[in-house]
Amino acid sequence: MSEKDDFVEDLFRNLPKAPPMSELDLKRHEKMIRSHIAEMKIDQAKKEGSIYGRFQTQFQLAAGFLVVVGGISFATSQGIFDSKDDLVISMPTPEKPGSGSEAAEGVGQENSETSQTPKPKNPEGVEEFESGATNQSDIDKFINNTGLDYLSDIQKAKQLVKISSSPISISELSQAYGKCAIELGINEELLGIDKGKYDGTSVLAFYYGSSRSTASIWIVEKPCIKLENL
Amino acid sequence: MTPLSKYEDLNEEELMRLYQDENDLDALGEMAILLLPKLASIARKRFSDKNLVDEAVQEAWIKVIKNAKSFQFGSKVKTWAYQIVNNTYLDLIRRESTRGYLSDDLAPLENKADNSAEFAENSVNSITLNAALLKIPRDQAEAVVLIFQDGCTYEEAGKILDVPAGTVKSRVNRAMPLLAEILRELDPRTWNQKHA
Numbered sequence: 001m002s003e004k005d006d007f008v009e010d011l012f013r014n015l016p017k018a019p020p021m022s023e024l025d026l027k028r029h030e031k032m033i034r035s036h037i038a039e040m041k042i043d044q045a046k047k048e049g050s051i052y053g054r055f056q057t058q059f060q061l062a063a064g065f066l067v068v069v070g071g072i073s074f075a076t077s078q079g080i081f082d083s084k085d086d087l088v089i090s091m092p093t094p095e096k097p098g099s100g101s102e103a104a105e106g107v108g109q110e111n112s113e114t115s116q117t118p119k120p121k122n123p124e125g126v127e128e129f130e131s132g133a134t135n136q137s138d139i140d141k142f143i144n145n146t147g148l149d150y151l152s153d154i155q156k157a158k159q160l161v162k163i164s165s166s167p168i169s170i171s172e173l174s175q176a177y178g179k180c181a182i183e184l185g186i187n188e189e190l191l192g193i194d195k196g197k198y199d200g201t202s203v204l205a206f207y208y209g210s211s212r213s214t215a216s217i218w219i220v221e222k223p224c225i226k227l228e229n230l
Numbered sequence: 231m232t233p234l235s236k237y238e239d240l241n242e243e244e245l246m247r248l249y250q251d252e253n254d255l256d257a258l259g260e261m262a263i264l265l266l267p268k269l270a271s272i273a274r275k276r277f278s279d280k281n282l283v284d285e286a287v288q289e290a291w292i293k294v295i296k297n298a299k300s301f302q303f304g305s306k307v308k309t310w311a312y313q314i315v316n317n318t319y320l321d322l323i324r325r326e327s328t329r330g331y332l333s334d335d336l337a338p339l340e341n342k343a344d345n346s347a348e349f350a351e352n353s354v355n356s357i358t359l360n361a362a363l364l365k366i367p368r369d370q371a372e373a374v375v376l377i378f379q380d381g382c383t384y385e386e387a388g389k390i391l392d393v394p395a396g397t398v399k400s401r402v403n404r405a406m407p408l409l410a411e412i413l414r415e416l417d418p419r420t421w422n423q424k425h426a
Binding site: 007008009010011013015016017019021025026030032033034036037041044077138140173179 | 242243251253255256258259262263266267270273274275278280282283284287288291295333355356361375378379407409410413416
C-alpha cells in the first residue's frame with residue numbers, strides 16, 4: 001500500500017457508525033424470526049398433509065357415492081320405490097315389515113327432514129355426511145368474536161365467550177385455526193376460539209382444557225405467534 | 231421474549247445440529263435469534279443509517295434461516311453468519327445505489343450538515359466509499375471491508391472468507407490503489423483535501 005492510498009484507509013476508519021441496535025429493535029427481530037418459523041411450520045405441515053388430505057377427500061367422495069348407489073339399489077330391490085313414479089318414495093307398509101323396513105325408514109327420514117341428527121341405523125354413509133354438517137354448525141358456535149382486550153377485560157371475555165363443554169374436533173375448523181391449535185399443542189383439548197385484542201393488538205384466544213371449568217387460554221397473534229398463556 | 235426453555239442452554243452449533251439432523255424448526259429459529267446481536271453488531275459497523283442496519287439485519291437472518299441446511303460443520307456458525315452478512319452488505323449497497331441514493335439522498339444529508347458539518351462529511355464519504363466498493367472486484371471489496379471497516383485481523387478475515395491470511399492481504403493490496411483512483415474520480419474534493 002502506498003502513502004497515497006492511506007487516505008482510503010482513513011476514510012474507512014472514520015466512517016460514521018449507526019448506534020447499537022436497541023433492545024426493542026432486537027425483540028422486534030426476534031418476534032419476526034418466530035413468526036417466520038411459524039410460517040415455515042405451516043408450510044411443512046401443508047406439504048405433509050396435502051397427500052393425506054387429497055386422499056381423504058377422494059375417499060369420502062367415493063364412499064359417499066357407493067353408499068348412495070348401494071342404498072338406491074337396496075331400496076329398489078326391496079320395492080320401496082313406486083315403479084309407476086320414480087320420484088315418489090313409498091313409505092314402508094305394515095304388510096311388509098320384513099328385512100327392508102329399516103332401510104326404508106332411514107331413507108324416508110332423510111328425505112322428509114334433512115335432519116341434523118345422525119342416523120345410527122345407517123352408519124356406513126348417510127351419517128357421515130350429515131354429521132359433518134351438524135358438527136360444523138356446532139363448531140361455529142364456539143368461534144367467537146368478542147373483540148375484547150384480554151389484557152384488561154379477561155373476566156368479561158371469559159363470561160361472554162361460548163366454549164364447548166368437551167374438546168372439539170380440529171378437522172372441522174378452518175385450516176389456519178387447526179394448524180395453530182396443533183402448533184400450540186392443544187389440538188386434543190380445544191374448546192373454543194375468540195377473536196379479540198391483547199394490549200390493542202388483534203389476537204386470537206384459544207380456549208383449551210379437559211373441561212369448561214379448567215379451561216386455559218392461549219393468546220396468539222396472527223398467524224400463530226404465542227403472546228401469552230392465561 | 232425468552233428462548234424456548236428446551237433450547238436455553240444450547241449454542242449455535244448444537245441448535246444447527248438439531249435442525250439439520252431432526253429438522254427441528256424451533257431450533258433453527260432459536261439459532262437465528264442467538265445470532266441476532268452478532269448480526270446487528272456487524273451491520274452497524276457497515277451502515278450509518280439506522281434503517282439500513284435494520285434492513286441488513288433482517289436480510290441476514292432470513293438468509294441464515296434459508297441457507298442453514300447447507301451449513302457445513304467444520305467452521306463456526308458465527309463465522310458462517312459473518313460471511314452471510316458480508317455478502318448481504320455488498321448486495322445492499324448495490325441495491326441502494328440503484329435506488330438512486332447516490333444522488334437523491336444527498337439532499338437530506340446536506341440538511342443534516344446544518345447540525346453537524348462533520349457528520350455530513352462522513353456521510354458523504356460513506357456514500358462515496360460504498361459507490362467505490364461496487365466498482366472493484368467483489369472478493370477485494372469483501373477483504374477491504376473486513377479489514378478497514380470491521381477492524382478484523384488478516385487471520386480473522388481469512389477465516390470468514392475461507393482463504394489464507396496472505397490472500398486477504400494481497401486482495402487488500404490490490405484493492406487500495408483501485409479504490410484511491412475511483413474515489414479521486416467520484417469525489418475530487420476529498421482527494422484534494424488529503425493531498426493539498
